[in-house]
Each structure stands twice: as C-alpha cells, then as structure tokens.
Amino acid sequence: MEAVIxxxxxxxxxxxxxxxxxxxGIGKTTLAKAIFERISSQFxxxxxxxxxxxxxxxxLRKKLSRDILGLQHSKVIDAYERRDMIEERLHDKKVILILDDMDKKDQLMKLAGESSWFGPGSRIIITTRNTHFLAPQTDYQDDNIIPLNHQDFYFYEMKIMELGHALQLFSKHSFKSDSPPRDYVNISCEFVNTSGGLPLALEVIGSFLHLRSMRTWKDTLKKLQTIPNTEVKKKLLISYEELDFSQQQIFLDIACHFIGEKESTHITCGKLVIFSTSFGLNVLIHLSLIKVNEDDRLWMHNQLGDLGREIVEQECVRNPEERSRLWCPKTASNVIQNNLGTKNIVALKLTRLDDEHNFTSGEFSRLPSLRFLELDGGNFVGDFKNLLFNLTWLCWRHCPSELHATGLRLKKLTVLKLSESDIMEDWNGWGACMVNDNLxxxxxxxxxxxxxTPNFSKCLNLKRLVLKNCTRLEEIDSSINQLGHLKYLELDGMDRPLQRIPPIxxxxxxxxxxxxxxxxxxxKQDGIRELPPSIEGLQVLKHMSLSGCCNFVELLIPLES
Incomplete structure (x- = not known):
C-alpha cells in the first residue's frame, strides 16, 4: 500500500x-478499497x-453524479451531455475517484477523460488487468489505445503475495486463525504454492476446506495441481462444483443478474425472498463466493462473476435461447423479438430499449420458467392470462403509465421494483402485481x-416497503395499517433548495x-411537521430516522407521568 500512496x-x-x-484475483480491488478508506477524508x-x-x-455516470455532485437524476441523460455537466461541476473540486476493473479507452474518456476535468490535488485510481488500452505507443487505427502524452499517469504492478502473508490469509479462511495447526503446515504450504499466491484463490479454496477432512484436503490438492496457476477460474470451479444444485442456482443468479443489488431489498427476517431458502446464500458467503459489502449490496469478485457467466454460456454455446439466463440486453432482445424463447430461460435482462417497444403475449408464452425479469421501457401487449406465472422478481425502469396487457396476474411475484416511471395511484398494473400473498x-x-400510494389490502404479507425520491408523494394509503407483517418502511424524499413547502x-x-x-x-420530507400519535403502538420499533425533515416540529406521543 505504501508504494501506491x-x-x-x-x-x-x-x-x-x-x-x-x-x-x-491478485487483490487490485482490495488494495484500492484500503487506500480509498485511508485517504478519502482528505478530499x-x-x-x-x-x-x-x-x-x-x-x-456509472449517474452514480458519479450522486457521489461527487450530490445530484439525483430521474430521467435518462445522454452520456456525453452528462459528461459536459460533470466537467463543468468538477473542475474546481478536489476529488478522489476509483475506477475499478477498467478495460477500454471509451470507459475512461466518458468517466474521467482528462486531468482538466478535476480540481487541483485530485487523484484518480484505476484498477485493470491489462494496461494495453493505456499504452504510450499509439496506433491511431486502434480505438482501444489511449496515448499518454503527459506526466499524469503513474503505474503500479501488483506482485504475488509473499509466502508468509499468503499462508496467513489461507489459514484465516481454512482454520480461522493466523497459522495452520502443526499437522497441516506442509499441506497448507502446498495449497499456497498451488494457488499461485493469488488472494482470491487462497480465500475461496481456504473457505471451502474449512472443517473438511484430511482426505478432502488431499483430494482437492490433487485436483488443483493439474490446473496451471494462470487459470484462476478453473481453480475456483472446484468450490462451485461442490455446491448442491440449489446453491449453484443461487450462485448463477447472483453472478448473472444480482451483483450490486441491495441485499436489504431482498432479505426479510434473514431470508432471501427471491430464492427459496436463506441457507444457500449463507453457504455462498461462508465459502467466500459472495459477500455483502459496506453499503449492503451483494458483491462477487470479478473472476467469480466471470466464472458464473461462463458456466451459463457453456450450457449452449451456439444458441443463447437454450441457456438459463440472458443478461446481455442485445442477446435477450434478439431471443424475445424472434420468438426463440424456451422453457430453459429463468432470467432475462431487457434494458436499453425504445420506450415504445411492445412485448407481446406470444413472445412471453414461450417462457414458462421465467423467474426474474428486468425491463427498461416497453409495454406488455395482448392477453397475458396464465403467462409469467412463475415470475418472482420484476424490476421495471420507465414502466408505462398504462399497461396494454389484459389478464395479467403475477401470483408468485415476491419483489416489485419500479423506477423513473409516470405511474399514478390508479395505474392499471397495481392489481396484476399486488393481488398476491407472496409479495x-x-x-x-x-x-x-x-x-x-395504492391500496395494500391485497398484499398483507408485505415485509419491506420503500418509496424513494417520489417527489410528489403526499399520502400513504390508510390500508398500510393492515400490514401486520411489515418490518421495514422507508419514505425517502430528496434534497431541495430552501423553499416554503406546504405541510403534508x-x-x-x-x-x-x-x-x-x-x-x-x-x-428528507420537508412537508412533514409531525408523526401521528399512534406511533406509540409500534412496540417492536428499534430504529427510527427523521433525517433531513427540516420542518419537523414534534413527535405527538403522550409523555408518561
């Protein structure tokens, strides 16, 4: 770390x-995180x-806008237009920006194109597997090369861990201590050497071996010794192959669709509601195959994410429609629009589409196994009776203000996420989504x-309700009082310039x-002056926040004498 500092x-x-x-897998992101935590307070x-x-x-640019400029954008803005705005607002700010796992010139040019974008003293840290796109010798016919014609760039090559540090990391995951027991010292050193000293491999393999028999240790070592050190994913595949079927499915779901998703969006009472059990998730965490990061998001190392997606691609190399998960919007759109859907498909990502695009009942009739669906724009058209009957998770950005489908009933829907949409209280999609004990x-x-808000009386098992940045929201329907299972309620407004806000x-x-x-x-609800006195009846309330409610006057709870 000191060399980078x-x-x-x-x-x-x-x-x-x-x-x-x-x-x-050598630890670039881990190092960048450690540096970020150490020095970010200086910016x-x-x-x-x-x-x-x-x-x-x-x-990425929207997140950059939120983090550095404190802006919330509810509408899509062209990447270049947003770039101009970021340049204008950043040029006098001292910022620290981490760009993790970058591999193309285009990414750099749109996120941090030139040093002149940033104020004096700013630092931009880039992690990458390959510096080819930053090479100083420029072939101007190759768009993936960027010339370094100034002194702004400094390079640090990650080295393989020293044996002592590698053994300590391996032991922390395999024995929950800094060193192995005497009987395991030699074989532990063999594992460290066989893993090539890569932190990710040491962590995943060590976690897999925790509390396993010596026979399992020896069998696993034999498998690893047949795999070259450069083929990291094949080493990681050993841990994946030891999972049972349901655990493998959760791993693939997260690798293909849920990296970066907030865990709290899907977890209630310790159960991952989008999956059938929380046990599988805990196994993956224990094996270091996934993590939950500081801001409550599901996280998976890039190598593990690549591994999961490669496993799915190998289900059918030539015909994507025969695979279980389609996360590339272009591929997914081609399958749907050409009526190539199959019963194998359980997850689809149909984003970056024209808002006017229509999804027909005929297209979705070929997807009886679909559990996860992510949309951006578009509309349902036709008779959807008895369609999407296995859908568990629906995320729809730019959802239309009126659905053109008839007969739609999502009876197994567990998670409903709608964003940046013009829906209102009388939206005709509420019935399709909320007449459901599973929600x-x-x-x-x-x-x-x-x-x-809509009426909640038909989804009485609701456990988590979040309304975020809904700027015109004035009233929560009284039926919310019927939600006896609700555990988490968040009504988050947005920062506004000082102005007179009418009470609500x-x-x-x-x-x-x-x-x-x-x-x-x-x-951040400036219209809120008080909370109702019935709040005293919330006997199990452990955490309450009124942060940013600038005009809040009092909490109307009778004082005990």
Whole structure:
C-alpha cells in the first residue's frame, strides 16, 4: 500500500492518475478499497465505481453524479451531455475517484477523460488487468489505445503475495486463525504454492476446506495441481462444483443478474425472498463466493462473476435461447423479438430499449420458467392470462403509465421494483402485481407522478416497503395499517433548495396496526411537521430516522407521568 500512496503524491496540487494493474484475483480491488478508506477524508468529494467492465456507462455516470455532485437524476441523460455537466461541476473540486476493473479507452474518456476535468490535488485510481488500452505507443487505427502524452499517469504492478502473508490469509479462511495447526503446515504450504499466491484463490479454496477432512484436503490438492496457476477460474470451479444444485442456482443468479443489488431489498427476517431458502446464500458467503459489502449490496469478485457467466454460456454455446439466463440486453432482445424463447430461460435482462417497444403475449408464452425479469421501457401487449406465472422478481425502469396487457396476474411475484416511471395511484398494473400473498418487497423510486400510494389490502404479507425520491408523494394509503407483517418502511424524499413547502400528513393517522415494524425511516420530507400519535403502538420499533425533515416540529406521543 505504501508504494501506491507514494505514487499518489498527496502533498502536490497536480491531478494524478494512478493505475494499479495485475492478473485477476491478485487483490487490485482490495488494495484500492484500503487506500480509498485511508485517504478519502482528505478530499472534498469521493466516489468508488466498482466493476466498470460489467456495468453500462450511463449507470456509472449517474452514480458519479450522486457521489461527487450530490445530484439525483430521474430521467435518462445522454452520456456525453452528462459528461459536459460533470466537467463543468468538477473542475474546481478536489476529488478522489476509483475506477475499478477498467478495460477500454471509451470507459475512461466518458468517466474521467482528462486531468482538466478535476480540481487541483485530485487523484484518480484505476484498477485493470491489462494496461494495453493505456499504452504510450499509439496506433491511431486502434480505438482501444489511449496515448499518454503527459506526466499524469503513474503505474503500479501488483506482485504475488509473499509466502508468509499468503499462508496467513489461507489459514484465516481454512482454520480461522493466523497459522495452520502443526499437522497441516506442509499441506497448507502446498495449497499456497498451488494457488499461485493469488488472494482470491487462497480465500475461496481456504473457505471451502474449512472443517473438511484430511482426505478432502488431499483430494482437492490433487485436483488443483493439474490446473496451471494462470487459470484462476478453473481453480475456483472446484468450490462451485461442490455446491448442491440449489446453491449453484443461487450462485448463477447472483453472478448473472444480482451483483450490486441491495441485499436489504431482498432479505426479510434473514431470508432471501427471491430464492427459496436463506441457507444457500449463507453457504455462498461462508465459502467466500459472495459477500455483502459496506453499503449492503451483494458483491462477487470479478473472476467469480466471470466464472458464473461462463458456466451459463457453456450450457449452449451456439444458441443463447437454450441457456438459463440472458443478461446481455442485445442477446435477450434478439431471443424475445424472434420468438426463440424456451422453457430453459429463468432470467432475462431487457434494458436499453425504445420506450415504445411492445412485448407481446406470444413472445412471453414461450417462457414458462421465467423467474426474474428486468425491463427498461416497453409495454406488455395482448392477453397475458396464465403467462409469467412463475415470475418472482420484476424490476421495471420507465414502466408505462398504462399497461396494454389484459389478464395479467403475477401470483408468485415476491419483489416489485419500479423506477423513473409516470405511474399514478390508479395505474392499471397495481392489481396484476399486488393481488398476491407472496409479495414481500415493494420498491418505488423516482415515480414522480405518484401522489398517493395504492391500496395494500391485497398484499398483507408485505415485509419491506420503500418509496424513494417520489417527489410528489403526499399520502400513504390508510390500508398500510393492515400490514401486520411489515418490518421495514422507508419514505425517502430528496434534497431541495430552501423553499416554503406546504405541510403534508404522508402517514395515515392510524399506523399502530404495523405490529412487526422494526425500522421506520422518514427522511428528507420537508412537508412533514409531525408523526401521528399512534406511533406509540409500534412496540417492536428499534430504529427510527427523521433525517433531513427540516420542518419537523414534534413527535405527538403522550409523555408518561
């Protein structure tokens, strides 16, 4: 770490790009995180953009806008237009920006194109497996090369861990101690050497061997010794192959569709509601195949994510429609629009589409196994009776204000996420989604025409309700008091310039029927002056936040004498 800190030259006023490079699994992201945590307090603004290679530029730029500029954008803005805005607002700010797992010139040019974008003393840290796109010798016919014609870039190559440190890391995961027991010292050293000293391999393999027999240790070592050190994913595949079928399915679901998703969006009472059991998730965490990061998001190392997606691609190399999961929007769209869907498909990502695109009942009739569906724009058209009957998770950005489908009933829907949509209280999709005892999570964000929530009386098993940045929201339907299983309620507004905001009630007078509510967040709601006195009936409430409610006057709870 100290070598990188030295390259950063924190005492100087120049703008520096520091590139941490090395093979996958060697610890580049871990090092960048440690540096970020150590020095971020020295900067005016900071942002850590994870897994750039696996995300689209617009999503990354929106996060950058939120992190560094404090802006919330409810509508799609062209990547270049947003770039101009970021340049204009950043040029006088001292910022630290981490660009993790970058591999293309285009990504750099749209996120941090030139040092002139940033204020004096700013630092941009890039992690990458390959510095080819940053090579100083420029072939101008290759768009993946960027010339370094100034002194802004500094490079640090990650080295393989020293034996002592590698053995300590392996022991922490295999024995939960800093060193192996005497009887395991030799074989532990063999595992360290066989793993090539790569932190990711040491962590995953060590976690897999925890509490296993010596016979399992020896058998696993034999398998590893047949795999070259450069083929990291094949080493990681050993842990995947030891999972049972349901655990493998959860691993593939997360690798293909849920990296970066908030865990709290899907977990209630310790159970992962989008899957049939929480045990499988805990096994994956124990084996270091997935993690939950600091801001409550599901996280998987890039090598493991690549492994999961490669496993799915190998289900049928030539015909994507025969695979179980389609996460590439272009591929998914081609399968749907050409009526190539099959019973094998359980997850689809249909994003970056024209808002006017229509999905017909005929297209979806070929997808009886579909569990997860992510949409961006478009509409359902036709008779959807008895279609999408296995759908568990629906995420729809730019959802239409009126569905053109008839007969739609999502009876197994567990998670409903709608964002940046013009839906209102009388939206004709509420019935299709909410007449359902299985519905556990409703997450609405930036639905700016929504003044009043729908009636909740048909989804009485709801456990988590989030309404975020719905700027015109004035009232929560009184039926919320019937949600006796609700555990988490978040009503999050957005930061506004100081202005006179008319008072609103938002919450109904009676809320004491929410007997299971343990977390209540009413934040950045300037119209809120008070909370109803019935709040005293929330006997299991453990956490309440009124952060950012600038005009809040009093909590109307009678004082005990």
């Amino acid at each position: 030295k390259l950063l030259g924190l005492g100087t006023l120049d703008v520096r790009f520091v590139v941490i490079h090395g093979i996958g 005016q603004s900071c942002s850590f953009l994870l897994d750039i290679r696996g995300n689209d530029i617009l999503t 556990k999570v409703i997450y609405l964000e930036s639905c700016n025409y929504l003044k009043r 009630s938002l919450l109904p007078y009676a809320i004491d029927g929410m007997k299971s509510l343990s977390v209540l967040k009413v934040e």
